[in-house]
Amino acid sequence: MLAAGRSLIRTTNRKMEDLLQSAAVERRSKVRFPLELRVRYRSLARRCPAAGTGMVVNISRSGVLVSSEHAIREGARVELNIEWPSLLDGRVPLQVVTVGRVVRCEPSRFAVVLAQYQFRTTKKKDLAIHLVGGARSLTAG
Numbered sequence: 001m002l003a004a005g006r007s008l009i010r011t012t013n014r015k016m017e018d019l020l021q022s023a024a025v026e027r028r029s030k031v032r033f034p035l036e037l038r039v040r041y042r043s044l045a046r047r048c049p050a051a052g053t054g055m056v057v058n059i060s061r062s063g064v065l066v067s068s069e070h071a072i073r074e075g076a077r078v079e080l081n082i083e084w085p086s087l088l089d090g091r092v093p094l095q096v097v098t099v100g101r102v103v104r105c106e107p108s109r110f111a112v113v114l115a116q117y118q119f120r121t122t123k124k125k126d127l128a129i130h131l132v133g134g135a136r137s138l139t140a141g
Helices: 001-027
Strands: 035-045 051-059 061-067 078-089 092-106 109-121 127-132 139-141
Touching: 035 061, 061 078, 061 092, 078 109
Parallel strands: none
Antiparallel strands: 035 051, 035 078, 051 061, 061 109, 078 092, 092 109, 127 139
């Protein structure tokens, strides 16, 4: 009877260890979407401002992982301007403007927990239209 109880405790402990280990692998509560989007960022610190461009690696409702050439210090408040892949009404470019705090830094990327975000329209980009069979080209914009 005593041996059966020890065996049950060992089995239960092993299951708990497996559960804790799998929970440690993925701690995020929100689903991240792997998207490659251009981003401009700037720190909101007055003492040592930093700014640059990069690419979004993945994004969720509450966080963004950004790949960049410049390091941003952990704890810094940043503003991100992310080019959104779809157009408003099929013709107006959008961007997501976010404010958050850097929670993780690596040599070529940093993670931001978002405090707020807002979709904004951006200026239309000039699109060159090349006419087939014609020598002219027009610029839409």
